[in-house]
Amino acid sequence: MQCNIGHTERVLRMTVGVTLMGLAAFGITGPWAWIGIIPLATGMLGNCPAYGLLGINTAKK
Numbered sequence: 677m678q679c680n681i682g683h684t685e686r687v688l689r690m691t692v693g694v695t696l697m698g699l700a701a702f703g704i705t706g707p708w709a710w711i712g713i714i715p716l717a718t719g720m721l722g723n724c725p726a727y728g729l730l731g732i733n734t735a736k737k
Contacts, residue, residue, distance in 0.1 A: 677721065677722075677723045678723065679722040679723060679735045680722070680723055680724060680727045680728060680732065680733045680734070680735055681718065681719070681722050681723065681724055681727065681734055681735060682734040682735050682736065685719075685734050686719045686720075686722055687719070688719075689715040689716070689718055689719030690715070690716055690719035690720065692712065692715050693712040693713065693714070693715040693716025693717075693719060694712065694716060695712065696709040696710075696711065696712025696715075697709065697710060697712040697713065697716065700712070722735070
C-alpha cells in the first residue's frame, strides 16, 4: 500500500478516531461513534481507499 495521506491529516484522523471511540466507550454518545475505528485505521496505515479511488494524494511526493 502506498501512503496517500499527509502527516497532518494522519494525526487529525487518529485524533478524531480515538475521540469518537472514547465517547462511545464511556457511553457519552451512541454506538454509532464506534465508526471512529475507520479514521483511526486509515490514519495509522497512512492509506485511504477512498482517496485512491478519487485520485487524491495529500502526502508529500
